[in-house]
Amino acid sequence: MKKMIRTIIIDDEPLSRDELKFLLQNYNEVEIVAEAESGEKGLELIMMKEPDVAFIDIEMRQMSGLDLARTIQNMKKVPLIIFATAYPNYAAKAFRVEALDYLLKPFDEEQLHETMKRVKERFKSKISEKPNQVSKLAVEDEGRIVYLPPSEIVYLYREERETIICTKDRNYNLKAPIKELEEKLKGYPFFRTHKSYLVNLNKIEELIPWFNGAYQLKVEGKKGEIPVSRNYVKSLREQLEL
Template sequence: MKQKITTVIIDDEPLSRDELKFLLKQYSEVEIVAEGDCGEKGLEKIIINEPDVVFLDIEMPQMSGIDLAKAIQNMKKVPLIIFATAYPAYAATAFRVQALDYLLKPFDEQQVGDTIKRIKERLQITDTKEPPPSIIAKLAVEDDGRIVYLSPKDITYLFREERETVICTEDGNFSSKMTIKDLEEKLKGYPFFRTHKSYLVNLDKVEQLIPWFNRAYQLKVIGKKEVIPVSRNYVKSLREHLEL
């Protein structure tokens, strides 16, 4: 069974293409085979590469994303279409050209993950079985020139601040150059949960889940006065993990 998802990205904004490429590269099953900065070039890339999926901006000069989506409907192999745009008003039109999903800029990691799941379901791609991750005993961090070894069980939460990740424990805070994504990978096997794109929380330390506004929540954790934001995209999964 096919395991790679060949993908083409069409967007006239280089920064948006770069952001989407970064997020998609977190998934080993996604293979970006080409990209284009306008509808005309996009059509050429799609015809040449015959991808499984096209991530497509809508508002582009000359040929819009909607026009491009209509043009490729006549291909022998019609790729799945994922619109990736800053404009929610086009959603109804997008689904009339058989779009599988509709991502809004700026892209949200959780939403991109949900889109990849839908793509895999449509293409009937199963997850490859990987050996279970080894569980680390200690997490090594630098502190004033020293190497400090933290027990993951003692970590309350982590958050990204500018170019560093702050690791919070009941006894103090430590800084790391590793990204949230890297630390999340290292802490697999422990009850850490991403509540926001910039926060990773030890669920064993959670005291309260507090409604905030616009369907978002805040977390109160043991030993900390600060509250931790919970994006509305993560609330449902968090409640399931906390068995609420």
């Protein structure tokens, strides 16, 4: 069976959504799985539906298309992003968030055709890649090598010259810097709350006000709190909240 390109349209203008849906009917491999009238609803549906492609308007109330694109970059499965907007002056910012293309309204059929060619080429290369069968973090433990699934890591932090990885049951000490481990865990739901802390978003239970705009986190199965620098609070809340 031919694999469909699962697509979502996020635009606060109903007529624009309808026009794009009509034009996309010409592409048999495209399946429109959802549409949203706001960035907030779009984020919820992307998390729920896990589409392959997202057509996103830029100028929307509250959460803009650019803010939405930045937020979904940290998801494990990031859809191909195509901005669809009436404003040409956002193009440079759009490509900074790794957008595949930039469509201007009113939509031009030839331009959409070129965009869909790029989508199909990228989609074809992605499904032809061999998926990784196992993705675990290797850590040394008393002369042995233990392979940790990222989902079991609650958080990790830097202390003096070591990085401590904390699971629900025990801790592991590594020499590798936290930046190196953050890179290895890219694609999993980890978030830097502080220069010395990296936290699994799925393990967070509470966000507690502290002082001077800073916060602390309570995480699943662990006593004590984790610091959240005030510079990271807004971005963290965007990650956690629908």
